[in-house]
Amino acid sequence: MTQPLHLRDRLRFLACPARFSLRVVLLYCYIFLGILALLIYVMHFKHLGPSFLLGLVASQGVAALPQSTPTPTPQASSDAWKTYTISADNITAKLIPYGARLTSLLVPDREGRLQDVVVGFDDPTQYRGDDNYYGPVVGRYANRIKNGTFSIAGTQYDIPKNENDGLDTLHGGDVGYDQRNWTVIAHTDTSITFSFYDHALEGFPGDVLTHATYTVANGPDGRPQLTTNLVSLALTEATPIMLANHIYWNLNAFRDQNVLQDVTLQLPLSKRFIATDGILIPNGTISTVDAYNGAPDFTSPKLVGADINDAVGLCGTDCTGYDNCWIIDRPTGYSPDSLVPALYMHSQNTGISLEISTNTPAIQIYSCNGQDGSDPVKQSQIDRNRAEGYTNGPTTVLKNACVVVETEGWIDGINQPSWGQLDNQIFTPGGEPAINHAVYRFGTI
Ligand SMILES: *[C@@H]1O[C@H](CO)[C@@H](O)[C@H](O)[C@H]1NC(C)=O
Ligand SMILES: *[C@@H]1O[C@H](CO)[C@@H](O)[C@H](O)[C@H]1NC(C)=O
Ligand SMILES: *[C@@H]1O[C@H](CO)[C@@H](O)[C@H](O)[C@H]1NC(C)=O
């Protein structure tokens, strides 16, 4: 029986062969051809730039490669509506590539029965043309941009004005990240990563590469948690980047008509919010939460509906309710981008609680003032409620039936240099990545 050669001996033999058998000559030949092929490849396809190297050509509409070129991996998700599931004990999330979107999240109520706590649709194709932003990642710049313009180093950029009949930009322009078909680049039982290569889309300067990862797990105490990580790089020019998850929460699982007298909200670190005009564009003033008779004061736990009648005009002209950006003031000793618990919420009806920790400097809350029953409640959740004896729940998403939470930067900070937010809103090639990190921990009361 011959002893197998040790790797070290094999390498020594290759570098300095004792005899030149045909096999050895062939091997040298292959190595030579391999190096040659690599050189031709690098020289020939250099012009395709980083997108080619990242294997995103097929998904993003760069000129098609010759047939003989090996297919880049990973491939673009062939089906934007395909549902991917991730789960851990007592938590199951469903997501689709269209908008890197969270479409369902099941967590236990106080009886231990699973409830879907995010608003959206059962049938993923219903998200086509969704203008409510149910569950996606929004970007390249979340929230509103005054007049759809901003300047960097003396150059003005015009972004499509897709809100208020052409007065401002909302969530990144006509076709924001919510309507893009992201590429699934990794998927395990507990985690999924979507990728999107933005080739200077919607008039923004330069290319941006983003990875959006959702992970479910059981925290140190076994409690179910969802983690979101949005990591973006400016690749070619200085550009604003402000991504956000845009999730509609309904912790009462549609057992009630709305959340007003059922869901308690607390924003423990937010004594300030950004004042806005009639179309929700910041007017430059930073307000304190004692404005509007204290309606925006959630520093202590309070029902969403407790003071909402005092929030007249707070969500814009002819609107009563919340659609505002609260500033997260970290306690002394915390760095500006440290992960801190910034929001607590629970439903009296289901007992489901949610705590959100974030590294962002602000948090936008929208009390679903604009929902008017035109979208259905998911049939899967209606069925769940009926099976559990709750037969009086709504079948459509009514006014104030949900709370949207966006962890993000100070809105329109790119147009308010005096706020000192440019450092965490404008990103440059070779500089730090833009990171939006959040942990959503569930429990029951
Ligand atoms: C899952 O939830 C059930 C019911 O609430 C609970 O009894 C169980 O301990 C939970 N599992 C873990 C791993 O926490
Ligand atoms: C508003 O946007 C237009 C382009 O749509 C631009 O020409 C104009 O300069 C902008 N106004 C201000 C005050 O920035
Ligand atoms: C995303 O995919 C859907 C379904 O294939 C397609 O209809 C849509 O045009 C795509 N969107 C973009 C922005 O490419």
Ligand SMILES: *[C@@H]1O[C@H](CO)[C@@H](O)[C@H](O)[C@H]1NC(C)=O
């Ligand atoms: C901005 O709006 C707030 C709230 O309406 C108001 O108190 C403040 O004076 C306004 N600031 C400016 C600069 O117009």
